[in-house]
Amino acid sequence: MSDEELKALLDAFRQKLALDPEIRAAEKKIADGTADFSDTSRMFWRRSELLGDYLQGIVLDLAPEDRERLAEALLRMGYNDTNSVLVPLQEALDEPLGVHLTPVAPKYPAERVMTVAHALMDPTVPEEKIVRRAGAPVTNVNMSFHDKYMEENARIRAKLGMKPTITRYGSGCCKWCSEVAGRYRFGEQPKDIFRRHDNCGCTIIYDNQVLRGHQNEGGGSSRAWEEVDPAEVMRNGFKPARNSPAQAEKINENALNGLTLAGERDILRLSQQSIRMQNYVNRNILKMSSRELKKSIESWSKRVEEHRGFIADPTDHCPDWDSYNSQKQAGLRQHWEKEIRNFNADIQAALEELERREKHE
DSSP: OOHHHHHHHHHHHHHHHHHOHHHHHHHHHHHHTOOOHHHHHHHHHHHHHHHHHHHHHHGGGSOHHHHHHHHHHHHHHHHHHHHHHHHHHHHHHHGGGTOOOOOOOOOOOHHHHHHHHHGGGOTTSOHHHHHHHTTHHHHHHHHHHHHHHHHHHHHHHHHTTOOOEEEEEOOSSOHHHHHHOEEEETTSSOTTTTOOOTTOOOEEEEEOOEEEEEEETTSOEEEEEEEEOHHHHHHHOOOOOEEOHHHHHHHHHHHHTTBOTTSOBOSSOOOHHHHSGGGGSOGGGGGSOHHHHHHHHHHHHHHHHHHHHHHHOHHHHOTTGGGSOHHHHHHHHHHHHHHHHHHHHHHHHHHHHHHHHHHTO
């Protein structure tokens, strides 16, 4: 298969996506700014279904090596499309909540993709089994890009002191899915909550719980923190609760003891120290002027996007990528991921330092 023939097959699949009414409706909500992750989950499940159907319909018309190449290209396209939608949507959902964290696109699961793609050229199995392999396994891998984004970004935010929750809405496809469905604080969810069986259309998303400080009667801020429902902030704006000094002290005492406002033991400590611990990533931040901090934030954000590009398409940064052994490739990916985490931590710390200075001006 020539490059032109491969491109024609990819374009034909994109045309199918463009004509699907369910996908078009979701894309309109995204463009209108009214979409959330439940909309993208349903949209990418539909895209994944169409991908499996499309590949099943043409797989036997292709030479074995072309089946592998096309499957890998379609899944790579699915990965890129998923993150190109979720990253800006995440930023749009965060903005009214006052959250300024750079979303993280999970690394491309090259080994899993190639395992599924390579199975399509197995000469030892009958054709009907090749057709089956082109369906549900490919569909599930494509949907895993959305699921993995939910998992990775929930994990990162939990580490930063937020309280994300994982919700799985069962689609009624089987008894197991109905039993595992529910809403859980991240870290307390069932072990297999992200698992999918063949033709599993469950919706799996995370919600971002944010923390805000209390404003006391004197106009200052206490060191206590409370959970805020993002939907409440969207409806009513960001309004810090007012407490008397005694109330603020009691709430803070509970928080520092690892208690929720209801007095129950919680997994995460709510102290100001745990919320701001990332400030210590780059000690030079405290020495920078506000102008230097803003320039650094811009520079670090560019580096994050640059490293995301390295992960999404390593060959663009390393022309000899395919000649590296798997250990070297894995090491480079881990290095780029670590750099992204460090840059994001510096960005967050700089934003918090700017906010602190604005409050004291």
